[in-house]
Amino acid sequence: MSPRIVEVRQAVLKKNDLLARRLRQQFTDAGVCVVSLVSSPGAGKTALLGETLRRLAPTRRVAALVGDLATDHDAVRLRASGAPVRQITTGTVCHLDAEMVERALDGWDLAALEFLFIENVGNLVCPASYDLGEALRAVLLSVTEGEDKPAKYPTIFATSDLAVITKMDLAEAAGYDDALARRALADARPDLEVLRVSVRSGLGLADWIARLEAARSETRGRIRV
Amino acid sequence: MHELSIALSVVDVATERAREAGGGRVEAVHLRVGALSGVASDALRFAFDAACEGTPLAGARLVIEEVPLAAFCPTCRAERMLRAARLRCPVCGTPTPELVRGTELEVTALEVEEDVPTYR
Numbered sequence: 001m002s003p004r005i006v007e008v009r010q011a012v013l014k015k016n017d018l019l020a021r022r023l024r025q026q027f028t029d030a031g032v033c034v035v036s037l038v039s040s041p042g043a044g045k046t047a048l049l050g051e052t053l054r055r056l057a058p059t060r061r062v063a064a065l066v067g068d069l070a071t072d073h074d075a076v077r078l079r080a081s082g083a084p085v086r087q088i089t090t091g092t093v094c095h096l097d098a099e100m101v102e103r104a105l106d107g108w109d110l111a112a113l114e115f116l117f118i119e120n121v122g123n124l125v126c127p128a129s130y131d132l133g134e135a136l137r138a139v140l141l142s143v144t145e146g147e148d149k150p151a152k153y154p155t156i157f158a159t160s161d162l163a164v165i166t167k168m169d170l171a172e173a174a175g176y177d178d179a180l181a182r183r184a185l186a187d188a189r190p191d192l193e194v195l196r197v198s199v200r201s202g203l204g205l206a207d208w209i210a211r212l213e214a215a216r217s218e219t220r221g222r223i224r225v
Numbered sequence: 226m227h228e229l230s231i232a233l234s235v236v237d238v239a240t241e242r243a244r245e246a247g248g249g250r251v252e253a254v255h256l257r258v259g260a261l262s263g264v265a266s267d268a269l270r271f272a273f274d275a276a277c278e279g280t281p282l283a284g285a286r287l288v289i290e291e292v293p294l295a296a297f298c299p300t301c302r303a304e305r306m307l308r309a310a311r312l313r314c315p316v317c318g319t320p321t322p323e324l325v326r327g328t329e330l331e332v333t334a335l336e337v338e339e340d341v342p343t344y345r
Contacts, residue, residue, distance in 0.1 A: 006242065010332050129264065
């Protein structure tokens, strides 16, 4: 007897996508702007997030979730800013998914927040497939890791809203070629916004903060009154 | 290597949909994997066998249809095939953010063998 064919047509990650959509609605309803940071390990996510929390904390109610396979080092580091920070330890899992985010938010009053940052596990491959319900996904690319990263990992760049080139203070020493990086980024996603920052020198941080505030205004604009 | 997580999701989807369709043993799962889906087919095949172990899908085949990336070029007003890391029309060079195909990751069909009664 030949097998019966059952037509399915279902996205493999539908469960994650549905949960992410629900989270996005919750974030919008609560008026909290959720920004996720993705990059390879060592591109400077935690340094940028720490500086961002420090700069926003005096005027905004901010909080962060940070993902790592093991240790709570990043959470401890970030708590120095005074903002509430929770660590998500994924064990062997190389990315965050919407369910981990939902679980980590347990007990937090979202309506009391204006910004929530989600630092993903350092990885340019797997986080690309998982929507976390964020309003803005920023992908970091440091000047020391090669301008062709977008060509090597096109999916994460294609699914991000904003690229942040980090460690600009090291650009000259690293022989960083900005034109090459811009071309690679534009090829990976033609309408990708690009910012350049250095946490150490302060370069570009005002623009980064302004971009975050713009994203927050958009979130608030979507609130139903 | 998130292909194991993806494979576990494939097994979940297939198990659930096979049950909804009246049960039977799943012999094969058909999957469409886009060039820009972020999933490597070889790693997924490898992970799938491991993910099936101890589930009703044990021994099932994974049939992958790889979907190349295609976008609509607003200048040529035509659909063009692209490489994943270069979202530009290969003919005229116009940036092509509007993707038509190549990001999908979906279970398209199952091959189900009806439960055959056994007599002793």
